[in-house]
Amino acid sequence: MQKTVEQIEQDLQRPTGRTQRAAERIEQDLLRPIFTTSGKYKVAVAVSGLLVLAGVAAFGYQLYTGIGVWGINSPVFWAFDITNFVFWIGISHAGTLISAILRLCNATWRRPVTRCAEAITVFSIVIGGLIPLCHIGRPWLGYWLIPYPNQRGIWPNFRSPLLWDFFAILTYLTGSTTFLYLPTIPDFAAIRDASTGFRKKICRILSLGWQGTPRQWQRLEIAMHIMAIAIVPVAVSVHTIVSWDFSMTLVPMWHSTIFGPYFVTGAIFSGIAALILAMALLRHFLHLEQYLTPLHFNNLGKLLLTMSLLWFYFTFCERLTTWYGNTPDEMAVFWQSIRLHFAPLFWTMVICNLIIPVPILSMKRFRTITGTAIASSTIIVGMWIERFLIIVPALDHKFLPFSWGVYRPTWVEDTLMASSFGMMALLYLLFSKAVPMISIWEMKVGLQPHGGGIITTAPAIAEPHGLVLEGPLPTDVPE
Amino acid sequence: MHPEHPVQPIAFTHTVHLAKRMQCTTCHVGVSQGPDAQIPNVTFCMGCHMVIDTNNPEIKKIAAYQARGEDIPWVRVYNYSPSAHVRFNHAPHIRAGVACSTCHGDMTKQTTAERKVNLNMGFCVECHKQKRVSVDCDTCHF
Amino acid sequence: MERRNFIKISALTGVAATLDACRAPDKQLIRFIPEENLIPGIAVWKPSICTLCSAGCGLQVRVMQGDAEVERHGERGLIKMGLAKRLEGSPQNPINAGKLCARGQAGLQVLYHPDRITKPIKRSGARGSGQFQAISWDDALKELTSHLTALQASRSANALAFLARPLRGQRRELIEKFLTAFGAPPAVWYEPFDEAVLRQANLLSFGHAALPTLDLARADYVISFGADFLGTWNSPVAQSIGYGAMRRGRPGRRGKFVQVESRMSQTGANADEWIACKPGTEGVLALGIAHVILSQKLAPQSIASPAASRAGSQIAGWSAGLPEFTPEAVEKQTGVSAAVMTRLAHEMTLSGAAAAIVGGAPLAQTNGLFSALAVNALESLVDANRDEGPILGFTPEPPLSNAGEPAAPAQASFARLNSFAQSVLSGKAGTPQMLMLYDANPIFSAPPATKIREAIARIPTIVSLGSFIDETSAQADLILPDNAPLESWLDSVPESGSFQSLIGLAPPAVSPLHETRPMPDVLLGVAQHLGGDLAKALPYATFDAMLKAALLPLRAQGGSVAAKTDDDFWQSVQTQGGWWSAPAAAGWKSAAAKPAAMPQGKQASHALTAPEFAGSATDFPFYFQPYLTPSFGDGSTAHLPWMQELPDALTTAMWSSWVEIHPKTGAMLGIQQGDLVEIASQAGSLRVPAVLSPGIAPDLLAMPVGQGHENFGRFASGHGANPLSILAPVVEPSTGSLAWAATRVKLARVGGPEQAKLVLFAGGMSGFPHDEKPR
Amino acid sequence: MAHKWGLVVDLDRCTGCEACVVACHAENNVPTVGKDQAAIGRAMQWIRVERSWEGDFPNPKVRFQPVLCQQCDAAPCEAVCPTYASYHTEEGLNGQAYNRCIGTRFCANACPYTVRSFNFFNPSWQKPLNLQLNPDVSVRSVGIMEKCTFCVQRIKSAEIQAEAEKRDLKDGELTTACAQSCASKALVFGDLNDPNSEVSRLASSNRAAKLMGELGTKPNVTYLDRGAWQDAKNS
The missing domain is CATH 3.40.228.10 (Dimethylsulfoxide Reductase, domain 2)
Incomplete structure (x- = not known):
C-alpha cells in the first residue's frame, strides 16, 4: 500500500501530541550544537586549524624550494602523496554506500547516519582532490588538466588515467555535494526559522525558499531518489579509475585486473570505518546518544565485518596470483612487501585490517560502540598502510635492480599528511556549526507511523517507531 | 615583460641606414646562418662612424662608449622566457622566405625596433600550420 | 640565488610563461667590448689538447659566443666572448681519433670551476690558514722577481727548488732551461703513480x-x-x-x-x-x-x-x-x-x-x-x-732534438721527492730557500712518511703557479694563477697510444675568463726581467714563440702537415692540433718501432725475489691496494663535480671513498655493506665506508685514490679518505719508485651506515639473467 | 623518407668507462645534484652504465650495460601523461616537451627502464660553471621531468643543415653525444629506416635483443649480446 502525497501531508500536519513533542525535542537536540559552542569545540577547531595552517606553510615551503623537500626520489616518484590521495578518495566512499545504498534499500535505521556519512564523502573528496595539486612538480600549471580552448591548440591527453581521475573526482565531488546538499535544504529552513542575523541570511539563501509545501517535499524525494541511484555507479567508477592510475602501467604488482574491485572494496571498507569513528565522536561530543544508538554501530559493524572479509579475500587473491605466476619482476616486489623491507608494515596492515577487527566484529558481544570504534580505528590505520604498500614497494623494486631505491618520508610529507587529517577535522567541525549533523526532517519523518523510507516508493511499515528500536527514545518525553 | 617600445641607449635609426641601401644582413649577419640574428657591437658601428656623421650627438654617444671600453647596452626587444623552453632558429625561417618584417615590422619606417607581434605559441603555430610546417612539439621545444 | 627565487616567485604568481630572463640582475652590469667576433648561436670547433692525464689526447673544443660575467681592470661586467661548451676528441688525432674519456670531457669544468684562482693572491694570514689577499699582476711579478734576484744576489741560486707534475714537451723544456740558466738544481718532478x-x-x-x-x-x-x-x-x-x-x-x-x-x-x-x-x-x-x-x-x-x-x-x-x-x-x-x-x-x-x-x-x-x-x-x-x-x-719519438726520451730512465719521482724533503729538513747550506710549485700536490699525494709537509713548511718562500688552491698550494706565500689549459698554448709529446710519432700543439681555444696569466709566459717574462743567462737561454717574449721555434724543424719532416713556408706550417699545425708523421703502413711495421738493439756487454739477469710488505702478516692480516679511478686519477681531478657524481664503474659509489672488502672478510669481522671501518697500517689509519665486493681476494683491501682532500675546493673537500696517507714508504729498490701496493693493514668495524654515509648510485645488486641475454 | 632513429649498444664492446655519461651531462645540460641529493637517490643521468655481478671470488663476473631511454614505439610513458608533455614525435622519438610538463611523475613510474630524471629542485650551476651550459638545449627547472632525447638538438641542427644544402642526411653525419664519445664504439646511432646504415646492419645481428623486450614496449635501442670467445665465428 502506497501513501499518497495527500496522506503524507496529513501525517505531517496532524501529529499526535507525543510525536509533536518528540519532533520538538528532535529539533531542539539537533539544533543545539549549532547555536551553542563548547570550550572543547573551540580547542578542537584551534588544533585542527593549526594543523591545516601547518600544512599550508609546509606546502608554501615546498612551492618555494621545490618538491625535493619531500622524500620521494628516483624511482619512488610517488609515495605519501598518492597514498593519501587514494586513502582519502577511499574514505569518501562512506557517504555513498551508507546514504545511497541504504536509502535505496529503504533501511530505515540509516536516518541518523546519512548526514554525517555524506559530509565525510564531500570533505574527503575535497582533501583527496587537493592532494594531486600539491603533489605535482609545478602546481601552478595544474589547470592544464582542464580541457579549454587555447591559442596553443593543445588539449589534455584523454588517454591518461590521470585525466580520467580528474574527471571522475570532479563528477563525484559535484554529485556528492548535491547529494549532501539536497536533504539539507529543509534543515537549512529549520535553522533559518530558528536563528537571527547573519546566519539567518545565509540559511535563507541556502534553503532556496523552502516552505515545506507538499510539492517541495515531493520534488526533494524524487531528486534524492535520482541522486541515490546515480551516485552509486559514480562512486564505484571513481575508485576503479583511481585504481587504474596503477593498473594501467606495467609496474610489477600494479598491472593487475583485480585492482578495480579491490580498490572499491578497500574504499568502502575504510569509508565505513571512518563513518563509525565519526559517529562515535559525534555521539560523544554532541550528546547524540539517543540518536546514534548501539543499533547503528551494530548494523554498521556487520557491514564492516563483511568488508573486512571481502578485503582479505581480494588481498589474498592479489598475492596468490602473483605468487603463483612467479615472474621475477613481480616476485621481487612480492617478497619486499611480505618478507623483506616492508614486512613489518605488511603484517601490521594484516593485523589492523583482519586480525583485530574480525574477532571484534563477528561477536555480538564485542560489536558495541567501543568495539566497533576500536576496530574502525585499526582499519583506518591498516587501510592507510595498505595504500602505501600498494604504491611504494612496487616502485622501489621496479624491474631493473640497478635502479632500485629506498624511500623515507620527510617532515614536509608528514606535515602535509597530518594536515589532511586536520583539514578533515576542521571541515567537519565547521560543518557541524552550519548544519545539524543528523537530518532533522528525516528524523521527524521517522516519527511518522508509516515508518519513513523514501516516501514515494516505500511501503508502509507497521513498526510504529520506525526511527529508534532500542535504548531511551527521544519520544519518551513525559506526556 | 619587455616594454613594447623599449628605450634604447642609442636612438639607432633603422630608417636612415636602410635608406642608404644597407641590408638587414649587413649588421645582423647571423640571421641567415644560424639561430641568432646578432646585434652589432660598438666596434662594428664605429667601423663606419669613425668618419661618417661624427658630429651627430647619438654617434658621439657611441664613440664615448667605445672610449670607455664599453659595448652599447642594447635592450632586447624580443626574448623568450626560459620557462618556455623554446628554441628559435632564424636561418630556416629566412630560407623559407619569411620576411624580417613579419615579426619585426617594416624597419624602413621605424627608428628603433619595436614589438610588432605577440610572439606567443599561437602566433608560431598558426604560421606553421598555414605553411604546412611541422607543429610537432620538438620542432621548437627541446 | 636571487634570480632563482625570482623565477620561483614569478612562477607562483602565474607569470612564469611570460617571465623574461633579461630582467635578471645581470642587466645592471656594464658590457665590455667583445674581444672576438663570433656569430652567436653558431659553434666553432677549435683544437686543443687534453691535460688531465699524461696520454695527451687531441681535443676539439666547441666554442660558442655567450655572455660571461668577468672582471676587467677592477670592474665587473659582461662580455660577449667565445665560451667552450663541450670537449670532444679530435678526429684527426692519431691517439684518440675523435674519442675522449669521461675525465677528459670534464676538462671543461677546470675552465669554469668556481674555485679557480682568478687573480694573483698573496698570503695574508698564517701559512696554510687559507687567507689570501688579491694583488695586482705588477706587484705579484715584482715580488717574484725580487725573491729571485735576492737568491741570485746572495749567490744561493741553487737554493731555488721547482716542484711540478712530470711534464713532457716545451713546458718541461722551459722549466729545465729556466732552472739551468738560473743556476738551480733540476726540478723535482713528482707524481705519486709514476711508471x-x-x-x-x-x-x-x-x-x-x-x-x-x-x-x-x-x-x-x-x-x-x-x-x-x-x-x-x-x-x-x-x-x-x-x-x-x-x-x-x-x-x-x-x-x-x-x-x-x-x-x-x-x-x-x-x-x-x-x-x-x-x-x-x-x-x-x-x-x-x-x-x-x-x-x-x-x-x-x-x-x-x-x-x-x-x-x-x-x-x-x-x-x-x-x-x-x-x-x-x-x-x-x-x-x-x-x-x-x-x-x-x-x-x-x-x-x-x-x-x-x-x-x-x-x-x-x-x-x-x-x-x-x-x-x-x-x-x-x-x-x-x-x-x-x-x-x-713503442710510439716513435718525434724527430726533434729536445723532445726525445731520456737516454736513461729518470729517477723515480718518489725518490726525487724523498731526497728533496730530506735535503730541506737537513737544513744544510744550499738547501732550498724558495720553492716554486706547479701543478703538483705532494702534501696530498705523497705518503706522510716522506715528511714533505714538514719540509715544505720549512721553506721560507713558496710561490705557486697553479690554478687552484690544493693542500700544497695552500701553503704558498704567493700564487700567480695559470690560465686554464683551454686558455693556454698547449703542446704534448705523447709517450704512447700512437703508431706515428706526434706532437700535439694548440693555441688557446678561448680567451682567459679571469685575470690569470699562463705559467710559461710568467717564467719567460721573469727570465727577461732577470736578464743575463736567463734572458739568453729563453729569448722569447711569449710561449707561442718558443713553441714555434721548437716545432718549425718538423716542416722538413713532411708528415701530416705539408707547408711551403714556416708561417704556413705554423698555421696548419695550429688548425690541425699538432703534427704527426705519415701513418705507418700497418701497426708496427715502421722501422722506428722495432726494438732497439741490445747494448753489448749488458747481460745482467734478474732472479726472483719474493715481495716484501710493510707490517707483519699477524698484526696486519690484509694486503692493502690503493687504486686509481678513471674519475680522479691520482686525485688531481677530484674537484670537478662531473667526476664526483660519476658512479664508480664497479661499486657505483659517488661523492665518497670506500674500501672494497670481500663478503667473507666482512662476515668474519661483522662488517656489512655501508658500515664505517677503520683501516690501520704501520704508517697511520683512516676511516671509510665498506663496500662488499665479490671481485676481490679475501685477504686484500682495495681503496680508490683521489678522495680525502682537506683543501681542494668546494666539490672535493671533506669527502672520503686518502689511502696514500697510510702507505708505508716502501720502495722498489732498483728504481726508488714507491711500492704503493706493499703495505699491510688491519681492519675493524667502527660504525654503522649513518656514520659512514656511503653514496651508491645502484639501488640493488643483480645477477645476470640465466639466458645471458641482455636484460 | 622519414627517419626512425635508433641506437645499438654492443655489450661486447662496452668497457663501462662512462665517457657517455659525462658526454651527456655536457651536451644536454644534465645537472649534478651534489652529495646529499645523490645520497637519497636523486642523481640525474640520462644514460647510466648498469653493472651486474654474478658469481663470487675467485670467479666473479661483471657485465656493464648502458641504459638510456629506449625510445619505445609503444612507450608506456606517453599514454599516461595527462598534458602530452610525453608524446611521440613525428620521427618516432619519445619526446618530452618540458614546457608542457606539470610534474605528475606518472611517466617515470610507468617507464619500466627507470630512465627518466626529475628535477626535484631548480638545478644550480655555481658561477661560472653556468658558462658550460649548451645554449642549444634548454635548462629544465624545478618540477620538470626530463630524459634522453637522442640529442634532438643535434638531429634538428643536422636536418636544418641538410635542408639548407638541399640534400638528404648521410649515415654517420649525425650522432648522439654518448655515441660520439664512445671510444670502443659500443654505441652506434643512426637511422633505422635506412637499410644501409650501420645501425640497421647491427640491429639485425643475431646477437641483437631488446631490453625487457617481453614487455612489448618496442624499443628503438637494441642491445648486442656479449657472447664468448668461442662464439665469435657465429656472429
Missing part, C-alpha cells in the same frame, strides 16, 4: 725507456697482468678504441682477453677470464706460462728470436727453460692452478696475435721490476717474430 719501474723494465727488455703502445685492434689474445688499460693506465682512450676493434671489429674473429689481478678493476671486469693471483707473484705466473711454452716448444719460431732472447736474457734461468717455474711450483706461489697456466700457454700460442702486458699493482711491489721483466719476457715469447709486427711496440 719508473715499467720504463726501466722496458729499457732492459726492449731497449725503450718508455711506456708501450698496444695495437689491440689486431690482437687475438691479450693477457694483462694488473694493467688497467681501459681505465687509467697509459693511454686509455687509444687502448679502448683498440679494444673495441679487438672484440668486434673483425667479423668472425673475436680476441680473448685475460686479466690477472687480485682486485677486479674496471678493465678486469671486461675480461673473458679473470684470474686472481697473490699480490706480488704476477711475474712468477708469467714465467710459469713461459715455462710451459718453452718446455713444450709451443712457439718454436719465437723462442730463438732476437727480441725473445733479449727480453729473456733479463730473467735468470731463461735459456735453461726456467726450470724453477714449473706450473706446479708456480701454483704454490701464486695460487693459480697449474692446469689454468698450461691452458693459457696453449691458448696464447694457438690464437693468432697474442700479447702480454703489465702495469699497475704488480709493479708497485718490492719485486716490481722482476715482475715487469718476467711479463716482458713472456710478451716477447708470444708476440715476437710476426710479419705484421708485434702487438706491443
Whole structure:
C-alpha cells in the first residue's frame, strides 16, 4: 500500500501530541550544537586549524624550494602523496554506500547516519582532490588538466588515467555535494526559522525558499531518489579509475585486473570505518546518544565485518596470483612487501585490517560502540598502510635492480599528511556549526507511523517507531 | 615583460641606414646562418662612424662608449622566457622566405625596433600550420 | 640565488610563461667590448689538447659566443666572448681519433670551476690558514722577481727548488732551461703513480725507456697482468678504441682477453677470464706460462728470436727453460692452478696475435721490476717474430732534438721527492730557500712518511703557479694563477697510444675568463726581467714563440702537415692540433718501432725475489691496494663535480671513498655493506665506508685514490679518505719508485651506515639473467 | 623518407668507462645534484652504465650495460601523461616537451627502464660553471621531468643543415653525444629506416635483443649480446 502525497501531508500536519513533542525535542537536540559552542569545540577547531595552517606553510615551503623537500626520489616518484590521495578518495566512499545504498534499500535505521556519512564523502573528496595539486612538480600549471580552448591548440591527453581521475573526482565531488546538499535544504529552513542575523541570511539563501509545501517535499524525494541511484555507479567508477592510475602501467604488482574491485572494496571498507569513528565522536561530543544508538554501530559493524572479509579475500587473491605466476619482476616486489623491507608494515596492515577487527566484529558481544570504534580505528590505520604498500614497494623494486631505491618520508610529507587529517577535522567541525549533523526532517519523518523510507516508493511499515528500536527514545518525553 | 617600445641607449635609426641601401644582413649577419640574428657591437658601428656623421650627438654617444671600453647596452626587444623552453632558429625561417618584417615590422619606417607581434605559441603555430610546417612539439621545444 | 627565487616567485604568481630572463640582475652590469667576433648561436670547433692525464689526447673544443660575467681592470661586467661548451676528441688525432674519456670531457669544468684562482693572491694570514689577499699582476711579478734576484744576489741560486707534475714537451723544456740558466738544481718532478719501474723494465727488455703502445685492434689474445688499460693506465682512450676493434671489429674473429689481478678493476671486469693471483707473484705466473711454452716448444719460431732472447736474457734461468717455474711450483706461489697456466700457454700460442702486458699493482711491489721483466719476457715469447709486427711496440719519438726520451730512465719521482724533503729538513747550506710549485700536490699525494709537509713548511718562500688552491698550494706565500689549459698554448709529446710519432700543439681555444696569466709566459717574462743567462737561454717574449721555434724543424719532416713556408706550417699545425708523421703502413711495421738493439756487454739477469710488505702478516692480516679511478686519477681531478657524481664503474659509489672488502672478510669481522671501518697500517689509519665486493681476494683491501682532500675546493673537500696517507714508504729498490701496493693493514668495524654515509648510485645488486641475454 | 632513429649498444664492446655519461651531462645540460641529493637517490643521468655481478671470488663476473631511454614505439610513458608533455614525435622519438610538463611523475613510474630524471629542485650551476651550459638545449627547472632525447638538438641542427644544402642526411653525419664519445664504439646511432646504415646492419645481428623486450614496449635501442670467445665465428 502506497501513501499518497495527500496522506503524507496529513501525517505531517496532524501529529499526535507525543510525536509533536518528540519532533520538538528532535529539533531542539539537533539544533543545539549549532547555536551553542563548547570550550572543547573551540580547542578542537584551534588544533585542527593549526594543523591545516601547518600544512599550508609546509606546502608554501615546498612551492618555494621545490618538491625535493619531500622524500620521494628516483624511482619512488610517488609515495605519501598518492597514498593519501587514494586513502582519502577511499574514505569518501562512506557517504555513498551508507546514504545511497541504504536509502535505496529503504533501511530505515540509516536516518541518523546519512548526514554525517555524506559530509565525510564531500570533505574527503575535497582533501583527496587537493592532494594531486600539491603533489605535482609545478602546481601552478595544474589547470592544464582542464580541457579549454587555447591559442596553443593543445588539449589534455584523454588517454591518461590521470585525466580520467580528474574527471571522475570532479563528477563525484559535484554529485556528492548535491547529494549532501539536497536533504539539507529543509534543515537549512529549520535553522533559518530558528536563528537571527547573519546566519539567518545565509540559511535563507541556502534553503532556496523552502516552505515545506507538499510539492517541495515531493520534488526533494524524487531528486534524492535520482541522486541515490546515480551516485552509486559514480562512486564505484571513481575508485576503479583511481585504481587504474596503477593498473594501467606495467609496474610489477600494479598491472593487475583485480585492482578495480579491490580498490572499491578497500574504499568502502575504510569509508565505513571512518563513518563509525565519526559517529562515535559525534555521539560523544554532541550528546547524540539517543540518536546514534548501539543499533547503528551494530548494523554498521556487520557491514564492516563483511568488508573486512571481502578485503582479505581480494588481498589474498592479489598475492596468490602473483605468487603463483612467479615472474621475477613481480616476485621481487612480492617478497619486499611480505618478507623483506616492508614486512613489518605488511603484517601490521594484516593485523589492523583482519586480525583485530574480525574477532571484534563477528561477536555480538564485542560489536558495541567501543568495539566497533576500536576496530574502525585499526582499519583506518591498516587501510592507510595498505595504500602505501600498494604504491611504494612496487616502485622501489621496479624491474631493473640497478635502479632500485629506498624511500623515507620527510617532515614536509608528514606535515602535509597530518594536515589532511586536520583539514578533515576542521571541515567537519565547521560543518557541524552550519548544519545539524543528523537530518532533522528525516528524523521527524521517522516519527511518522508509516515508518519513513523514501516516501514515494516505500511501503508502509507497521513498526510504529520506525526511527529508534532500542535504548531511551527521544519520544519518551513525559506526556 | 619587455616594454613594447623599449628605450634604447642609442636612438639607432633603422630608417636612415636602410635608406642608404644597407641590408638587414649587413649588421645582423647571423640571421641567415644560424639561430641568432646578432646585434652589432660598438666596434662594428664605429667601423663606419669613425668618419661618417661624427658630429651627430647619438654617434658621439657611441664613440664615448667605445672610449670607455664599453659595448652599447642594447635592450632586447624580443626574448623568450626560459620557462618556455623554446628554441628559435632564424636561418630556416629566412630560407623559407619569411620576411624580417613579419615579426619585426617594416624597419624602413621605424627608428628603433619595436614589438610588432605577440610572439606567443599561437602566433608560431598558426604560421606553421598555414605553411604546412611541422607543429610537432620538438620542432621548437627541446 | 636571487634570480632563482625570482623565477620561483614569478612562477607562483602565474607569470612564469611570460617571465623574461633579461630582467635578471645581470642587466645592471656594464658590457665590455667583445674581444672576438663570433656569430652567436653558431659553434666553432677549435683544437686543443687534453691535460688531465699524461696520454695527451687531441681535443676539439666547441666554442660558442655567450655572455660571461668577468672582471676587467677592477670592474665587473659582461662580455660577449667565445665560451667552450663541450670537449670532444679530435678526429684527426692519431691517439684518440675523435674519442675522449669521461675525465677528459670534464676538462671543461677546470675552465669554469668556481674555485679557480682568478687573480694573483698573496698570503695574508698564517701559512696554510687559507687567507689570501688579491694583488695586482705588477706587484705579484715584482715580488717574484725580487725573491729571485735576492737568491741570485746572495749567490744561493741553487737554493731555488721547482716542484711540478712530470711534464713532457716545451713546458718541461722551459722549466729545465729556466732552472739551468738560473743556476738551480733540476726540478723535482713528482707524481705519486709514476711508471719508473715499467720504463726501466722496458729499457732492459726492449731497449725503450718508455711506456708501450698496444695495437689491440689486431690482437687475438691479450693477457694483462694488473694493467688497467681501459681505465687509467697509459693511454686509455687509444687502448679502448683498440679494444673495441679487438672484440668486434673483425667479423668472425673475436680476441680473448685475460686479466690477472687480485682486485677486479674496471678493465678486469671486461675480461673473458679473470684470474686472481697473490699480490706480488704476477711475474712468477708469467714465467710459469713461459715455462710451459718453452718446455713444450709451443712457439718454436719465437723462442730463438732476437727480441725473445733479449727480453729473456733479463730473467735468470731463461735459456735453461726456467726450470724453477714449473706450473706446479708456480701454483704454490701464486695460487693459480697449474692446469689454468698450461691452458693459457696453449691458448696464447694457438690464437693468432697474442700479447702480454703489465702495469699497475704488480709493479708497485718490492719485486716490481722482476715482475715487469718476467711479463716482458713472456710478451716477447708470444708476440715476437710476426710479419705484421708485434702487438706491443713503442710510439716513435718525434724527430726533434729536445723532445726525445731520456737516454736513461729518470729517477723515480718518489725518490726525487724523498731526497728533496730530506735535503730541506737537513737544513744544510744550499738547501732550498724558495720553492716554486706547479701543478703538483705532494702534501696530498705523497705518503706522510716522506715528511714533505714538514719540509715544505720549512721553506721560507713558496710561490705557486697553479690554478687552484690544493693542500700544497695552500701553503704558498704567493700564487700567480695559470690560465686554464683551454686558455693556454698547449703542446704534448705523447709517450704512447700512437703508431706515428706526434706532437700535439694548440693555441688557446678561448680567451682567459679571469685575470690569470699562463705559467710559461710568467717564467719567460721573469727570465727577461732577470736578464743575463736567463734572458739568453729563453729569448722569447711569449710561449707561442718558443713553441714555434721548437716545432718549425718538423716542416722538413713532411708528415701530416705539408707547408711551403714556416708561417704556413705554423698555421696548419695550429688548425690541425699538432703534427704527426705519415701513418705507418700497418701497426708496427715502421722501422722506428722495432726494438732497439741490445747494448753489448749488458747481460745482467734478474732472479726472483719474493715481495716484501710493510707490517707483519699477524698484526696486519690484509694486503692493502690503493687504486686509481678513471674519475680522479691520482686525485688531481677530484674537484670537478662531473667526476664526483660519476658512479664508480664497479661499486657505483659517488661523492665518497670506500674500501672494497670481500663478503667473507666482512662476515668474519661483522662488517656489512655501508658500515664505517677503520683501516690501520704501520704508517697511520683512516676511516671509510665498506663496500662488499665479490671481485676481490679475501685477504686484500682495495681503496680508490683521489678522495680525502682537506683543501681542494668546494666539490672535493671533506669527502672520503686518502689511502696514500697510510702507505708505508716502501720502495722498489732498483728504481726508488714507491711500492704503493706493499703495505699491510688491519681492519675493524667502527660504525654503522649513518656514520659512514656511503653514496651508491645502484639501488640493488643483480645477477645476470640465466639466458645471458641482455636484460 | 622519414627517419626512425635508433641506437645499438654492443655489450661486447662496452668497457663501462662512462665517457657517455659525462658526454651527456655536457651536451644536454644534465645537472649534478651534489652529495646529499645523490645520497637519497636523486642523481640525474640520462644514460647510466648498469653493472651486474654474478658469481663470487675467485670467479666473479661483471657485465656493464648502458641504459638510456629506449625510445619505445609503444612507450608506456606517453599514454599516461595527462598534458602530452610525453608524446611521440613525428620521427618516432619519445619526446618530452618540458614546457608542457606539470610534474605528475606518472611517466617515470610507468617507464619500466627507470630512465627518466626529475628535477626535484631548480638545478644550480655555481658561477661560472653556468658558462658550460649548451645554449642549444634548454635548462629544465624545478618540477620538470626530463630524459634522453637522442640529442634532438643535434638531429634538428643536422636536418636544418641538410635542408639548407638541399640534400638528404648521410649515415654517420649525425650522432648522439654518448655515441660520439664512445671510444670502443659500443654505441652506434643512426637511422633505422635506412637499410644501409650501420645501425640497421647491427640491429639485425643475431646477437641483437631488446631490453625487457617481453614487455612489448618496442624499443628503438637494441642491445648486442656479449657472447664468448668461442662464439665469435657465429656472429
